[in-house]
Amino acid sequence: MVVRSVAKDLIPHEFQHALFVRLRQFLSTFSNELTLIIDEYEGLYPNHLFQAAETYLGTIITPDTKRFRASKPEKENQIKVSMEKGEELTDSSFGGFRIRWRLSCKKTSGRYIANPDDYYGGSIPKSEARFFVLFFHKKMKDKVINEYLPYILEKSKIIKEEQRTLKLWTLKNDRGMGGSNRKPWQSVNLDHPSTFDTLAMELDAKKTIMADLQRFVKRKEFYRRVGKAWKRGYLLYGPPGTGKSSLIAAVANYLNFDVYDLELTAMRSNSELRNLLISTANQSILVVEDIDCSIELQDRMKAAAKKAAAKGRDPFQYGLGYDPGSSGVTLSGLLNFIDGLWSSCGDERIIIFTTNHKEKLDPALLRPGRMDVHIHMSYCTPCGFKMLAQNYLGISEHPLFMEIEQLMVMKKVTPAEVGEQLLKEEEAESALRGLIEFLKEKKEIEEVKDGELEQEESGSEGLTEIET
Secondary structure, three states: OHHHHHHHHHOOHHHHHHHHHHHHHHHOOOOOOEEEEEEEEOOOOOHHHHHHHHHHHHHOOOOOOOOOEEEEOOOOOOOOOEOOOOOOEEEEEEEEEEEEEEEEEEEEEEEEEEEEOOOOOEEEEEEEEEEEEEEEEEEHHHHHHHHHHHHHHHHHHHHHHHHHEEEEEEOOOOOOOOOOOOOOEEEEOOOOOOOOOOOOHHHHHHHHHHHHHHHHOOHHHHHHHHHOEEEEEEEOOOOOOOHHHHHHHHHHHHHHHHHEOHHHHHHHHHHHHHHHOOOOOOOOEEEEEHHHHHHHHHHHHHHHHHHHOOOOOOHHHHOOOOOOOOEEEOOOHHHHHHHHHHHHHHOOEEEEEOOOOHHHOHHHHHOOOOOEEEEEOOOHHHHHHHHHHHHHOOOOOOOOOOHHHHHHHOOOOOHHHHHHHHHHOOOOOOOOOOHHHHHHHHHHHHHHHHHHHHHHHHHHHHHHHHHH
């Protein structure tokens, strides 16, 4: 101890380090154990292997592990367990051989990493470097590199899927305005309870959609082989209240995909649309609602802004909110986003468009490769009504069902309207009778409107004949 203390005080630190390195190298020649280092960062960017190992090791914490770390981010549902710095654990779950892991850390200076919150790719200083150290028998070198590490990557992907908290992402109002936090998207947890089991749709339609989704997520190699981007486009069309938003939530819950709500009217240019596309994650659903209004709205805003500018008025002063110097998103820019080169920036993407008026869409949008599957969201059917009765009232049969179904066949009613009526009463029979009264009143109102419309048309025809 005296010699070690004197040596520590008298021998320069650099010489001590070199001596210990040489000593370690000398001793390693008599050892059968190899050491593998996995750094947290590779240059500026995160090392995916380190992240995968961190996720994987959090699930194999053994009773021998004396210290480990637990955390729960604010917007996550599950507690995350991970190794503590300086701790070791042994993994014997792969192939029966033992691999020791140690999480180490060392202080650094002058080291920078990519800022995850910077939309423009800036960097931030990092004061410490974390890394995993693996110890294993030298005979297992090839097996560890070629089999064990790929196994960890695949296993961590499965674990992340199981622990994933679904997110609904929307655009920030202050994106691109500078500051330290310039990510264009902000998220909330997607806790929508809609599933295919509770969706008020025809059973055959639900089975067809689920089968198409399953086929899509399993065909990565097929898309690569035929030279197509791994994405799928859906068009949901039909009147308001027919369950388009509920179907989107059901798809997200079924696939465990995050949802990005893409508001085209908030885009200032096609280049901004491309940048936003790049910043979305794989295994996600991009939603563009009311697509028939999105592009047309830009055109109306341009026309109104030019008209105001011609009269010497400020467009912003009159709430037009459009800068005449900005081009906005064009149809060609949207098509390139859907089916051009930029559509390949990311894998396993689903793009869902919604509209109340399919006939207003440009034919270029409707072709396969852009909107591959067209789903008509119809008015409530007897099958959909029974599902709603099961969801709201907990019943699958009732003597009043037949009368309700007959009224639904004669007059159009949306699932949203049916659900609103069933919410008014807790007792099943009272709720069903209230729905019957609603359907009868709706029938009478529509008959009156049809009669007035016929009279107007008849009057117009007579006036035209006189004028002719």
